[in-house]
Amino acid sequence: MTAWNAEQSTDFRxxxxxxxxxTAVVDAQDTVIGWSPAAQxxxxxxxxxxxxxxxxxxxxxxxxxxVLPLSLPPRFQGxxxxxxxxxxxxxxxxxxxxxxxxxxxTATRVLVATELQDLRLWESRLALLHGLATxxxxxxxxxxxxxxxxxxxxxxxxxxxxxxxxxxxxxxDQLYSEGKFVTxxxxxxxxxxxxxxxxxxxxxxDLHFQGRPPSDPETDHIWSCAYYRLQDAxxxxxxxxxDAFDISDRYKAQRRLAxxxxxxxxxxxxxxxxxxxxxxxxxxxxxxxxxVTVDLAGAVLEGGVPATSGSAAMSLVxxxxxxAEGDDEQEGHEEDYEENDEGTPGQRPSPPPLGNHPPVEYxxxxxxxxxxxxxxxxxxxxxxxxxxxxxxxxxxIVTFIRGTGSAAFDSGEVALADxxxxxxxxxxxxxxxxxxxxxxxxxxxxxxxxxxxxxxxAVDLAHRYLPTDDxxxxxxxxxxxxxxxxxxxxxxxxxxxxxxxQAAATMGRLRTTVRAFAQMDMDPVxxxxxxDDLVAQSAEEQRGELGPPDGAYADVTTGxxxxxxxxxPVSRRCVMARAGHLPPAVVDPDGALSFPDLPxxxxxxxxxxxxxxxxxxxxVGSLLALFTDGLVEARDRDIDHGLDTLGRVLSDRHAxxxxxxxxxxxxxxxxxxxxxxxxxxLVRTRELDPSQxxxxxxxxxxxxxxxxxxxxxxxxHQWGLDELAFATELVVSELVTNAVRYAxxxxxxxxxxxxxxxxxxxxxxxTSPHLRHSGEDDEGGRGLFIVAQLVQRWGTRYTRSGxxxxxxxxxxxxx
Numbered sequence: 118m119t120a121w122n123a124e125q126s127t128d129f130r131x132x133x134x135x136x137x138x139x140t141a142v143v144d145a146q147d148t149v150i151g152w153s154p155a156a157q158x159x160x161x162x163x164x165x166x167x168x169x170x171x172x173x174x175x176x177x178x179x180x181x182x183x184v185l186p187l188s189l190p191p192r193f194q195g196x197x198x199x200x201x202x203x204x205x206x207x208x209x210x211x212x213x214x215x216x217x218x219x220x221x222x223t224a225t226r227v228l229v230a231t232e233l234q235d236l237r238l239w240e241s242r243l244a245l246l247h248g249l250a251t252x253x254x255x256x257x258x259x260x261x262x263x264x265x266x267x268x269x270x271x272x273x274x275x276x277x278x279x280x281x282x283x284x285x286x287x288x289x290d291q292l293y294s295e296g297k298f299v300t301x302x303x304x305x306x307x308x309x310x311x312x313x314x315x316x317x318x319x320x321x322x323d324l325h326f327q328g329r330p331p332s333d334p335e336t337d338h339i340w341s342c343a344y345y346r347l348q349d350a351x352x353x354x355x356x357x358x359x360d361a362f363d364i365s366d367r368y369k370a371q372r373r374l375a376x377x378x379x380x381x382x383x384x385x386x387x388x389x390x391x392x393x394x395x396x397x398x399x400x401x402x403x404x405x406x407x408x409v410t411v412d413l414a415g416a417v418l419e420g421g422v423p424a425t426s427g428s429a430a431m432s433l434v435x436x437x438x439x440x441a442e443g444d445d446e447q448e449g450h451e452e453d454y455e456e457n458d459e460g461t462p463g464q465r466p467s468p469p470p471l472g473n474h475p476p477v478e479y480x481x482x483x484x485x486x487x488x489x490x491x492x493x494x495x496x497x498x499x500x501x502x503x504x505x506x507x508x509x510x511x512x513x514i515v516t517f518i519r520g521t522g523s524a525a526f527d528s529g530e531v532a533l534a535d536x537x538x539x540x541x542x543x544x545x546x547x548x549x550x551x552x553x554x555x556x557x558x559x560x561x562x563x564x565x566x567x568x569x570x571x572x573x574x575a576v577d578l579a580h581r582y583l584p585t586d587d588x589x590x591x592x593x594x595x596x597x598x599x600x601x602x603x604x605x606x607x608x609x610x611x612x613x614x615x616x617x618x619q620a621a622a623t624m625g626r627l628r629t630t631v632r633a634f635a636q637m638d639m640d641p642v643x644x645x646x647x648x649d650d651l652v653a654q655s656a657e658e659q660r661g662e663l664g665p666p667d668g669a670y671a672d673v674t675t676g677x678x679x680x681x682x683x684x685x686p687v688s689r690r691c692v693m694a695r696a697g698h699l700p701p702a703v704v705d706p707d708g709a710l711s712f713p714d715l716p717x718x719x720x721x722x723x724x725x726x727x728x729x730x731x732x733x734x735x736x737v738g739s740l741l742a743l744f745t746d747g748l749v750e751a752r753d754r755d756i757d758h759g760l761d762t763l764g765r766v767l768s769d770r771h772a773x774x775x776x777x778x779x780x781x782x783x784x785x786x787x788x789x790x791x792x793x794x795x796x797x798x799l800v801r802t803r804e805l806d807p808s809q810x811x812x813x814x815x816x817x818x819x820x821x822x823x824x825x826x827x828x829x830x831x832x833x834h835q836w837g838l839d840e841l842a843f844a845t846e847l848v849v850s851e852l853v854t855n856a857v858r859y860a861x862x863x864x865x866x867x868x869x870x871x872x873x874x875x876x877x878x879x880x881x882x883x884t885s886p887h888l889r890h891s892g893e894d895d896e897g898g899r900g901l902f903i904v905a906q907l908v909q910r911w912g913t914r915y916t917r918s919g920x921x922x923x924x925x926x927x928x929x930x931x932x
Contacts, residue, residue, distance in 0.1 A: 132239050133214050138229040145225045147172045159230065161204030172228065176201050176213070198233060212236040256361040259347065262354065264288050264311050273361070278332030296328025299339070310344055311357050320345035325368070326361070336524050339368040373533045376404060380537055385544035388551040390418055391436055397515065397541045398439035405530070407520030411437040412477050413505070413513035417545065420553025422510045431489060433513060434474035441520065488514055494535060501526050503538040507546035515541065558618050559584065565625035570598045574871050575606040575686040576800040579774035581782055583795040585616060585747070592794030593620035593677065594745045595628050599635045602914055602923045604686055604805060604871050607635040610743040610798055611679040612698065627677060638914035641681045641694035645718065645728040648679065649696065652722035677721045680743055686805050687869070689737065694730040696721050699749070702767055704740040710764040737804040742767055747793035748785055759785055774799045805871065812867040815853065817860065817880070822853045825866050836870050840929040844907040845876060851900040852878035852922050855886055860919065873909065874926045881919040
């Protein structure tokens with residue numbers, strides 16, 4: 118068409134039309150007696166140069182050999198192809214036609230000629246129009262200005278399913294009464310689109326129209342439509358043309374691809390079985406199915422795998438359901454389904470829900486039962502059941518159901534459902550494995566954390582622990598409360614770098630180590646130094662030959678932080694030291710908040726600066742808060758802001774410790790979760806009543822043992838503990854005797870009546886007695902052995918001025 122100018126492209130007369138072609142009038146002897154201007158333009162002869170001369174002057178006497186056989190006569194017989202000679206001597210191929218003239222005049226025929234290439238182009242246009250009308254798969258229709266059908270091609274006629282004569286004159290909205298345009302941003306109806314084209318002359322291209330053709334009334338089709346206005350040669354509008362091409366298959370393929378893309382974005386983004394199962398129902402409804410349900414084996418929710426893939430042994434629970442009608446099941450509720458109108462077997466009435474996941478049972482022979490039994494997908498009318506398979510295990514099933522009036526699943530849709538469920542199965546299996554690992558990690562962590570914090574005479578206490586909400590779910594934060602000799606209590610809070618099983622296991626090792634050292638009555642500085650040495654040694658072993666070659670289980674202890682404090686309710690003194698950890702918060706009985714300027718010290722395992730301790734006096738009723746950085750530090754919050762918030766919460770003097778814990782968590786972790794695990798330990802100090810403590814100072818002389826026995830016996834009588842007098846006399850006598858023999862300076866004897874009877878003997882020596890078994894010939898060495906048999910526990914505590922040997926006895930049982 119680009120070879121034709123605008124005038125020719127709008128002129129539908131053929132090139133051999135007498136009004137357009139080169140025309141010559143000839144007589145009976147084929148002499149030219151008339152010559153048209155078009156002939157002058159084509160061949161270059163002026164009328165006066167050619168009139169009166171024979172036709173052979175400019176036209177070969179016969180047709181070309183390549184077109185017509187040689188046996189044809191040289192006279193003009195009709196449509197022929199001949200060689201014409203131009204006035205300048207050049208030759209050109211022309212198509213000719215001869216038309217006889219009636220009457221008895223001189224003129225007998227009219228001869229018309231045109232260039233062969235123009236005729237061929239015209240024939241191509243005719244063939245094109247004929248093909249569009251009879252062979253093209255593109256539906257063509259012409260509507261008049263009243264939007265009534267005036268012409269259509271064969272493809273459109275096949276689409277309607279009736280002869281054109283039977284629906285000629287119909288309006289477009291009569292043929293597709295329920296159709297609509299699904300392309301956004303355009304009028305939704307045929308009537309509105311065509312009127313817009315008629316009124317404005319603006320064409321519409323590639324509008325997607327959805328409807329059901331009369332030839333296939335049960336199936337929705339999608340057409341790509343174009344509309345443009347039709348005008349005659351004078352510019353008068355006489356209608357609108359519609360081009361429509363059925364793109365249903367392509368549209369379905371695009372929808373399937375889009376569904377897979379959406380599934381790829383949404384499914385598998387979380388390691389949560391429930392969220393993953395819910396996502397496939399949201400993706401598939403309503404684009405793919407009217408209702409989608411996901412049933413999983415109960416073991417999957419706990420991180421396990423079903424014992425068998427058979428339906429008889431598999432207990433299913435409903436974890437997700439989505440419906441286009443908006444009747445989605447809520448958690449803990451289940452609808453009972455019987456056989457539906459189409460005859461598709463439904464599910465049996467279920468037993469009462471188990472927790473938030475109601476169990477479901479399917480009758481024998483139902484699509485779901487057949488899928489579970491065979492391990493493959495089952496297509497039954499408008500129900501499609503696809504198993505969720507991971508390896509050789511079936512985790513559950515996904516059921517897709519089409520609504521009434523919808524087409525059944527075709528092979529492409531079955532393949533799509535299989536792909537969707539396969540992706541979901543992989544994600545659910547990953548989530549299941551994560552659930553199993555997380556459950557194991559949490560179980561390990563819970564076992565490593567204090568299971569029960571016994572009541573202490575030294576302090577009232579409350580605590581909170583929140584695991585992280587990130588992928589691993591567990592971390593290395595911990596706290597501990599350790600009863601010590603002399604009614605003292607050790608308070609611990611620590612943080613191990615990293616998350617997961619390794620961090621939890623490392624935390625357990627550290628907690629056990631700290632507890633063991635604490636019960637040896639080490640002061641905070643010595644305890645941190647010992648733990649630091651062990652951590653550094655462990656890290657060195659990991660870097661050496663003892664570590665695994667691939668580093669898969671590298672120790673994460675290095676860099677852990679720790680805060681250790683010891684509170685004595687008798688002296689109301691608290692000694693504390695920290696290894697890179699945040700200092701505690703202290704609130705006095707009047708509500709004044711402070712963060713002691715406790716030397717930080719390096720994190721464990723890094724070495725460098727030595728650890729230092731601080732000793733402060735805590736009035737009775739003081740609040741001491743030990744915590745990890747997960748409580749006060751967050752991605753969107755500065756740590757100083759977190760400390761200020763914590764201090765404001767703790768300054769409430771009238772709230773209980775449990776209330777303060779709840780408020781601190783609510784204020785600092787409003788979502789109930791955190792990117793880092795969190796430990797919080799709150800203690801409120803107590804003081805032993807003076808009547809519970811008696812202390813004497815004795816000289817380091819042999820008579821001190823007897824004096825100590827007398828004083829202890831008198832005090833036990835005052836306390837009503839005469840039954841413990843004999844054992845206590847022996848204990849005091851042996852410990853004072855050892856102090857006189859092996860130490861110098863005054864001897865301190867102290868009795869404490871708490872939950873047990875505590876006896877302490879302090880001297881200036883630094884040599885600890887050792888329990889040993891004496892031989893038959895030994896005259897001594899049995900005293901400490903006898904003491905150990907008389908008491909529940911005993912031990913040695915070192916101080917700056919010496920050591921203290923302590924014992925603990927249970928009170929006699931009361932009848």
